Amino acid sequence: MLSRTADHLYWMARYTERAENTVRMLDVSYRMSMLPRANGDDHANWRAILDISELSDAYVRTGRPLSPRDVIEFVLLDRDNLSSVWNCLRAARENAHAVRGKLTGEMWETTNATWLEIRDLTPEGLQDMDLGAFFEWVKFRSHLLRGVTVGTMFHDDAFQFARLGTFLERADNTARLLDVKFHALMPAGEDTHGATDYYQWGSLLRSVSAFETYRQVYRDVITPHKVAELLMLNHAMPRSLHACLDEIVDILGQVANSRSCETIRKAGALHASLHYGSMDDIFAVGLHQSLEKFLACINKLGDRISNDFLMPMAVA
């Protein structure tokens, strides 16, 4: 297939996944801010949201106060914030538009309808909406596109590149979420217990739809160590780093070409570190350090995939 076509499919999927994960993060912070007592000041919570997406500097430049309303508006709808959900869904639709002939009718209609619905949404309009319902809507539009893709698209290389985009983005997003939440929730490495853990870590689990799974897997109280294990190493947890790497390695094996050996090797090595890794090893190095290293690897992997298969990234 055409490299440019693969590129558009890959980014269509990445942007959709990014929009979904962004509202997952917003959703959890929004819920936590409604708890009777939040951990320390509420600001840290909202700053964390911006940190996750490396948007703090951009946010400060807008001169907005660090209020929930303002942060939510910025992350959801800001036209100048290229990572806003609005911009992600626009970019997903533009990528789809560029290759609409390669999409099934349902895929195109899903992406296009999503965009048409959010296109004219303004901050004023947002104020009249039930935020929780809006978050759900974004999540379900992403579910729908993914489901329609799996359920209607011919499973050829085009399909594989769309899937590759989904899992690369998800691996990145889950790692960021964990990293920032650990920072925000355990500022000085102090250990907290009891009710705080339950609510704070519980809401993190909920944000990745893993609360019930946690109970099922551990049958135990919620501890940070186990939350990290579930989201990093458990291959059956669909949003875990391990699960994402399972998919990525599998897909790279299927689309391999004469240039991609080194990319496949690097992905395999990263996969092995999760497949054979233990939380003790990870905490020995430091969770933050481990996640930072993981994010750097994913980032490089993305560049390599672009150079081997897609449209090469412009050299800065």
Added chain:
Amino acid sequence: MSEVTKTGATPYDEMYTADGAVRPHYRPYAQWLEEVPRALIERKRSEADIAFHRVGITFNVYGAEGGKERLIPFDLLPRIIPGHEWSELERGLAQRVRALNAFLADIYHDQEILRAGRIPADQILSNAQFRPEMKGVKVPGGLYSMIAGIDLVRAAGADGSGEFFVLEDNLRVPSGVSYMLENRKMMMRLFPDLFSRYHVQPVEHYPDLLLETLRAVAPAGVVDPTVVVLTPGAYNSAYFEHSFLAQQMGVELVEGQDMFVQDDVLYMRTTQGPRRVDVIYRRIDDDFLDPLAFRADSMLGVPGLMRAYQAGHVTLANAVGTGVADDKSIYPYVPEMVRFYLGEEPVLNNVPTWMLREKDDLAYVLEHLPELVVKEVHGAGGYGMLVGPASTRAEIEDFRQRILAAPEKYIAQPTLSLSSCPTFVEAGIAPRHIDLRPFVLSGGKQVRMVPGGLTRVALKEGSLVVNSSQGGGTKDTWVVD
């Protein structure tokens, strides 16, 4: 001038005779229309709007708010053509396109028609659309315009009959076929019961015919040719159609940046490395094909493409240089081409045309501007024309000056009273002017087309301009047995 084209004649109506009776081929429709409640049709109309929007069948309008996407209005009332009329049209269209292709082959090789004095040589050789780069270039099957869109109009005769005339040949990159296909799909979805009352000849196999046509003109010796559709990109006004056709044919939709030329061979960049391309159905103009051969600032083409083409390593459909045959200044000679190359009398007539490069014609036209249509010979899409009866005195005077400055740039025709067809409008159903663009495919030895084509309708009352960029709409076109 022919009797049939007098200004002010009562237009021929496709559905009703002059005394108001329903024509036989519209009777089952008229009956159906009486049976269904108007509210149902209204509902169907909004259903169609929503569906077209969701599918994204849109049209980018040049110059309108940064090329915003817009729906082309779709009218629910079909244009119906009786089978026997279509057979005649089909014969005439095939004949005309054969002659035009023969003309192009001749012009770029032996130029016999010029030597025979049937067309003034300077008309061709000094025409900006004549491409010297094509002289002596062998093209597969000797075919130049594999995909032609021939615009037909019907005008009322003095006796009330309606005759079809060719208004314009489109031999470069004619568009609109996707609307023909989507309109049919929509009509079948909205009004399945209507299709049980009529035997409507199918058009859905057009993409198949197109693919077969493109494969038939692959470079000699290529067994299983790789065909692609070349688009200027997602912001082009006809992008929907480009991607639609590529998808329907199951071939790649490429942009210039997806391809490169090495040793006069064309390749596209794929996830599995370079892959050779044999046939390009190109939807960009000659000027933009290759920055090394034509416009150097073009980002849309492929450097070196023209050399690969001249070497016979890749086929372009349509060929480079077809514009010399559909130029409005050449149009008056097409009937002569039919006689010269085929030794036949034209089945389809031209609209009578004054060539303003001729002194007598110019004098006549300047005297009769308010009743004529004047067209720029290189204009397209309804831009750069004067519709005398619909223009103010100031507009006419302005145009007069433009003509006087360069008369050779213009032709003039009588204001045809285009046939009308009942159309759903705000106030109910009213007649609106229509034309017809059948799509004629030439590949190998065959000239083929699907029955009908795209009917365009001028939605403004009294307007004769049917172009989609000028507020025109479309109708489904039925050829019925």
